[in-house]
Amino acid sequence: MRWNPCPKVYLLLAFHIATIFAQHEQFDEDLQLRATPRDPQMLSDDDQAQHYTLFPLAFGQILREYAVTELHLTLNAGKWNYDSWGYPEEVGVGTGAELWAWMGDSAPTSVEHRWQGLRNALAGLFCASLGHLDEQRTTSPVLSFQPEGSLPNFTYPHQLRHANLPSEHVCTENLTPFLKLLPCKSLSGIASLLNPHRLFDADWHGLGVHVRYLEGAGVEVRLAFQAVFDPVRYSNDNRRDWSLRSTFDRSIERACPVTRFSKVRVELPQGSSPYSITPDPTYIGNSVATYVVDPSHEGLDVALRWPTEGGFEYPNTSEAPPLTDISVRRNLKGTSQAEAQLALVVTNNLPVEVSAGYLETMPWHLQFYLHTLKVSVDGVARDDLVSILSYTPPVPHSRPALLQAVLRLPPSSTLHLTMDVLKPFLRYTEHQPDAQRGWDLPPAVLVPFAFGDAASQNSTGASAQGPLALGRGRTPRRIYTPVLLVDLATPDFSMPYNVIIMSCTLIALIFGSVFNLLTRKFVVVNVKVGPSPAPPSEQGPSAENTHAQERRA
Template sequence: MDPTLSSDAVAIAEGGGTSPAARLLTSGVGARPLTLPSSWTAKHVRLASLPYEPVCTENLTPWLKLLPCGRHRGLAALLASLVLPAAEAPLLSLSLVTTRDELSTVISASLDVVLPSSSEDRAASLPDWLKSFTERQVDHCPAAASSEIALWSPGDVPEIIQRLAESRVQPAGPGFRGQVSVFPTRVLSQVENMAQLFMGFPEEARTTSKGLRVMRDMLSQEGRSERTHGRYLLRLSNHGTGRHVRFLDQLPFFIRPLWHTIRAVWRSDNSDEVLELAGADALRHLALTFTASDGLRSPTDLSLTVDLSPGSSVSVFLDVLKNFIPFREFSYACEKGFDVAGAVWLDADLDVAGSGAVGSNIIAPLGPSLGQEAQPGRNWRLHFTEGMLVMVPMPDFSMPFNVIALSSTAVTFFFGSVFRITAAGRQAHWCTESGSKKRALHPVQVLILCIIAGAVALNAVTPEQLAQFRAVLPEAGGYGPEFFGYVVAAKDKVDSILSKR
């Protein structure tokens, strides 16, 4: 695909266009990824993606740092919601816009996701996202409280929006259908059920390619490791009307395609015949063009064009090699594989598809034309595929831990032996001086033994011996009889205790 724009598109890029496409085109979108040539100017349109991990929490962290009111309140709550990781077709993009006087330049970052308008089938939906946003103290953030939400409606504006304070309605603009409702974010707390904001939306708010399916995956080769070899699969299936499809993809620098192994298979539900082409014949039949990677950082860009009749399908197989990556390029969880960004494909009716040149008919779907009326020559529809996980060869990251553990064990044994020889002496270290001495009885133990011996002696004394003891006991100042009474009482107590046993 020629990256040079048509005359109308050039005027649009320079800011001098007056057509509806001039109001839609921004310099941050494009139609084909190409390596920037030396003569590249703003009149060219590009589509590019990161080599891997296009959308993840690590990529959103710089945005959260720039937003006011912290990471979990205000506008940052839009990115902190758990609904976004479950969304389909996420896309991060940067837009560079230069003013007409070329005195200033504005760089804006945008995050595009596809969320269902109802949560009946899925837990993560657009109402759930807005609800989680309002629950994170939006009013406490001046930037979030002063922001506004623009909601396009294909028909009449829902009544709930008309009742919101400070809401206003304006037409979508020339060449567009429906209306646009604008209201502050702080009034979202007045809406009990967020699904009421999307009442009246048709199931298909925009014309979609019904019956057309695109499958893109990285398969493994039989008998070979999936970390060093793979097979790129692209399958286009058409179960609707005849379509003209243009497919654009980028393979990261660590995936090297083997173009001599390409194979394409055409099938049709209306016939048992199967057309299979390989090599150069398949490249010509698919109108496939590519820009090879330099083997360092630039990706491999490829694009192909096919016409699919009703009930037909085409499958493209391409063997690839996976190059080794410097260990500093790996993330903390590289065992799961590398996340590769999604591809882009456009489709149009066969009878009005035209030559597929890069012009206003292809540029228009890349802009915010959700409510645009279908017009002849501008019926291309833009789609994004899902990303994919690619297993790559990786080093053994557990080796540093094993080396440290074994080295520490050896050093511990060495210094332990040195300490045993030099400092511990000949005596075993578990023997102590106090343990070698004879163990003496505790005074309490001696007292208990004396009490037991006295009780046994009192029990053995007979009445005759008590009488003799009373006869020989001196008066001792009058305390002799009293002491004898204590002895008799003690003997009676001991005898009574022992007699019970």
Template sequence: MATPPTLSVWVSFLLFLLFLSSAVASEPAAVAEEEEFTEELLLRPLPDRKALAHFHFRSSAPPSAAAGRHHHIFPKAISQLVQKFHISELELSFTQGRWNYEQWGGSDPMSTSNAKPPGVELWAVFDLPLSEIDATWKNLTHTLSGLFCASINFLESSTSFSAPQWGFKVNEANLRYGALPREAVCTENLTPWLKLLPCRDKAGIASLLYRPSIYKGYYHSQKLKLRSSQTLDIVLDQTLTVVLQPNTASGKQHIQLMDNFNLTEDKLLPGTLEMLLRFPCGMQSATLTLDFDKGFLHIDEYPPDANQGFDIPSALVSFPEFSSARSYPEIESSFQSPLLEDFQEDGVVKSYTEVLLVPLTTPDFSMPYNVITFTCTVLALYFGSLLNALRRRIGEEERELKKSGKD
């Protein structure tokens, strides 16, 4: 018996829909299998009776060219950031407090990778020609400013960022660096950072983050590090390092010189000075003295509360001949720890100095107001007397005098 043409068309159409739906359903599943997310927590007692808590979150996704724009675990905002600005590597940190290198460590992997200067620090490496990097950097600062509710857009000025060659990556011309030492760190910066996690702070070790305890600590730094390439996966590392004072049982709280100068251009570029120093063995201290001249700024260039002074970002001291890598006993091959892998990577030992407060002479900002007020008062008295003299009539004055005489 022959099948009617209409029925055969409907059967083939239904089979096509089933095949199409299975293909569409299998594609997100394959993408989801390739995306990974891990979280780890490291707790360490410190010599000065404080405790260090280090939260580490890693999200990875296939290259954007292969996976498209659809992500199930990896944050879409970061993927769009990489595609739009052609970022090879990026690191952004929000820090409150100062890392104690003497008590908490200065050359181990923890301090080398997570000890950051106060305020905001941003550096990025772009996969772009040199002529397009500065413009891309400015657009990136505006995007990050809106994403993390911070004043990162102030780094767009050419006087606020530089291109160091030794501090981070040797001979990396596509790197740009900027810092905001006066940027206040608060929960408005932590909330967007948590939104990049798959479950935010509702599940996992992120649910242990109690905001009042974090901001009452001696030191806390939230960092975002991004690595991307056209062949390897996009890797996003989010870390939060907190130094707290736990309660005790009693309830008490417990000389060869190489230089690289970047001359300052007035209102265009900041001054950058990089030195490579070699000291003999046994030297305990060294003093470096630099001469400088104080200049005068335009009234629009003074920051808010200029009487407090000007904050100079922390200087970076790196030790290129020392490595912060650590080796650990071999464990089962099935267990992989991104945190331990980071500690085993060969990194340069870095230390940051304190923020420098430079007092400068500030003008009397109320002087223009006083001058305007005094000038307007004099003009009002002058024109008032002049108009009174011009409008007064002689006949009216005589009648007023006669009336006053009769009285």
């Protein structure tokens, strides 16, 4: 889903007056209209009123308020399996929340101030905890996150800000504002398939909002939702047949009336098993069946079935070749609560050499021992496979650690990279509510950018060009590793509980005593003490006669 709006049109008028001869004079004028992001130098001026037809107004106001040139926001839940699922359509599949943006560095307000306002505004718009992406999680990894669009020529540089929150998950409260950005919401069109009960039951799901500036076209906003479903899990007879109705519990009833075109593409299966697809597609090309959602049609429910196939059996994935050029594994070794070892295993599945950018963004809780960095290939130590190593050490309570490097992966081999890390001791007030669970560490990112002979040329000439020039002119696919869970030294939180119990008991006793002293009234009671009367047996008969006479009287 794409829109190319013009949030603001800048006029560039060029007047050319020239005198050729005394008798001949000419006057030329040229008018050029182009849509560009807002100039950061104009943030102090009052902005003009914005009127959009299809472009989401709430989102456009945020982009103009903070003069954002390019923005990418993803919210994902689950672990993307590259070896079994291949490359995703949208490359941002890191677990949790990820936000990165390019902004011009020339304004009355600094980039840091605008970055803070941007993440707070997006947190309110999408009902997510993006406000936690503070300076303790913000970095600028220009090697791995190149601009996907064009950067306007504002005669001053642009800066990158990147942050991720691996513990953030996507849910219904994020999907609802996401759907409100669409022109037809979820009432019609392809977006009507977004049933939250089915989407959040998928094996993997995530949404993304991407903004980029295209020279000569304007500002483009792309809203994407990805999910991985298992039809066998929803089938009662263990079959892999599926349809839109069985997958989403919905079908496309009508097209969105304001869309220019609406298409549904189905990748046809490869194999010898016969299958049938209904209804007949509009056209088929490159093993992809395409349906054009026409407003004149009543509804669309695509179904793919294997009539002659019985119960489906999953193939042995250990014997199947991976679907990506590079396979990555990362883990944290060690049982100590003070030290650990970070291990990265990268397998090159191609018969040619590959150069890839390697990015590690760690919170200040973990510190790298850079001198312990070791690289080996198939058990043989190698020192020539890591180049352009850049490391920004962390600052406690202020800045995370940033490690960037370029790795050369020999053909059809496995590279092992290990490095020791230090686990610090935190104050008891800095621990999370679920401190015994551990801390989530952001995923590492690998970006292959050169293959074959180009890999060796980039490894030798990259230092002269700089890291920013490595990915320019290419569209590399980022590969995210799964998040890690680190166990830091955790205090015994039961001791404060015991102290609270004892303190409350003492306070209750003291308060009760003081309360009684303050509220009760103490008085002196005088008691008169006289001679005690004699027992009846000692009074004699005269006393009894006297009492009898008194009664008769």
